[in-house]
Amino acid sequence: MLNYPTGPGDLDRIVADAHAVVERQLQHLAAGRGDRRVLADQVSYELARQTDAEERVLCPALARTGAVAEAQHLRDENKRLKELLVVIQQSEPGDEEFEEAVAELIDDVRQHAAEEEEEYLPQLRDQLGPDRMPELGRDWLAAMRAAPARPHPYGPAGALAHRLTDPATAAVDRLRDRVSGRRDILATDPSGLLDRQSQRLLDAFAALHPAPLETLTVGRARRRPGLAAAVRALTPGFTPEPVGDARTLLLHGGLPVRVYHPSGGPAEPLPVILWAHGGGWVLPEAEEADTICRALTNRTGAIVACPGYRLAPEEPFPAAFEDIRTTYHWLETHSRFLGADPARIALAGESTGATMAAATAWNLRLTDSTIPAALLLVHPLTTLAPAGDSMTTEADAKPLTRTALSWMLTHAVPPSTADDPWLDLLGLPRQSLTGLPPTLVITAERDVLRDQGEAFGHHLALAGVPVTTTRYQGVPHGFLAAAPVLDTAQRALAECAAHLRRAFAGLPAKPF
Structure with a gap:
């Protein structure tokens, strides 16, 4: 967690928020709560996009301030995270390789997040000044919109290479998610913490394939289905409650x-x-x-x-x-x-x-x-x-x-x-x-x-x-x-x- 104030839209705030989401998902996985297969898929989805955005925005920004070794260190860590995610995707909960990969992933992600929040992000703010952090935050959101939905550990890690290869990779990932059915569960809540009716509602919401807001432009976000659309999906012939x-x-x-x-x-x-x-x-x-x-x-x-x-x-x-x-x-x-x-x-x-x-x-x-x-x-x-x-x-x-x-x-x-x-x-x-x-x-x-x-x-x-x-x-x-x-x-x-x-x-x- 960041130990200094940030504003909405600052890169360090956005990155810390992303870390918090993955950390909680990993806690559910480690505790055996909810649907661990869906949790693993969601963690893979989150980290694939986050690591891609890091390599397009955070690493180049660090390198421009002279922190070239730190930027390379983050890229190396990301490659290892993606390798673990591939193992998790190709195995099932309960399998030895799945459980070992999850345990390693949890340790590595926590170390990775701590380094960024305690060292690299404060260093970047000090070097560039707080006024640059919203600009980098906008760059991060643009990178999230273009990022692939699956980990690619052996793909290019440079910012320019990502810009050249991400569109095709993202298109292939979307096709794989549609064929496999993975896209039907990415927006549900697999934690096991909802009541039965709310879980059914969130499952219906996920089946409408709402993309995460952080991957959308404002215009596309306004066309994204909400919970009211999930209610209609659950109640065929739904009509609004009549009033005078x-x-x-x-x-x-x-x-x-x-x-x-x-x-x-x-x-x-x-x-x-x-x-x-x-x-x-x-x-x-x-x-x-x-x-x-x-x-x-x-x-x-x-x-x-x-x-x-x-x-x-x-x-x-x-x-x-x-x-x-x-x-x-x-x-x-x-x-x-x-x-x-x-x-x-x-x-x-x-x-x-x-x-x-x-x-x-x-x-x-x-x-x-x-x-x-x-x-x-x-x-x-x-x-x-x-x-x-x-x-x-x-x-x-x-x-x-x-x-x-x-x-x-x-x-x-x-x-x-x-x-x-x-x-x-x-x-x-x-x-x-x-x-x-x-x-x-x-x-x-x-x-x-x-x-x-x-x-x-x-x-x-x-x-x-x-x-x-x-x-x-x-x-x-x-x-x-x-x-x-x-x-x-x-x-x-x-x-x-x-x-x-x-x-x-x-x-x-x-x-x-």
Whole structure:
């Protein structure tokens, strides 16, 4: 683990995140947890791409600073790692050669990661300066997009040779993965730590062949299937949960807001839930948001408004935050048009959407002396730092691995804004949180963001905010949108709805 601060998109942060994913996969392998064949295939896939990127980016960068021997040492180590991976691929768990190769691989990978994180990456930062690390991080992501999916220990190791040979090698690897069926399992969670229904969901997700985010351009990532697509695959004839009405409105300036009304004509103005979807400020996640918004509308009897806020990298921070606040003020001033009660607006969201919900509530209290009726935060991102044990223990957890989170933040957060208080909820002074409304924090056990969400719940409690923090066991990040196939998600939605109903009931409704 790096012992100095880094920013999103820095090469050393990206490499350390990649190390954390492989280390956790190797721990599962060593402990005999889960499906060891799938784990071995995933480790091979991860390391094949990482070693390729090292030889295209990290080794040449070291050589340019004069660390030629160190760069060659890394290439030699990578060759040995690839040789071990070939043995693991060609044997089966329980075979003597498989087990010996895994044991050697674990030792070698740990030594390799320690050398990079304790010596080579700090040395590179010192020599080039911190301003060069984001540029190298972008080069790393470009190398990951071009890297082969299988280890090739006897292929060329030079950066130029990789650029010349990788396209053909990667194409052959994709064909081999399709023929062998290996691509059907690369995106599942083989750790054995999910509950039965969540495991079935992640298996269906993997069968859609979603490429890792860190291997995609932003455009391709936005076309990548999500958990909502896996839900549809598991439920033939799936139709969205019906509501009274769902339509998209355009606010001044063209900001689209999807508005959901419950069934039945209201006798009095209805409360409103502003739902901010997740996606790391980069992905739209329209299907996931639609499932959750429909469920909340029906379970609370409230109007739900979900803005299609501006996305990075085209519109980087703070554009999305501005759109959430704009939507909140629009709901206040156009409540009669919607049949809504401006005194009963809740802020809610998932993942980075929850970040914006909490930050908006905090800012409204400080600047406008107003607060929403309630806060609902579903596995929120509350700091950009790799904080909490879950950043290690759940680094490999699909669909939001630590490398996927790193990819999102790289595209969403310019280095100059990484310390902004809107992005560091855990760093907010406790007194500035006092007076925030009743808050429910939902976390998922198998989620890299789990501990920082729970830490923020504790932070709110210390500030005197009425807060409940609930961890749901055996489920992954994004589980709420899978309510049609997850009983645990249904229970979580029921808790969310009950929290919001209580908050709305505590405030008198204004007549029309």
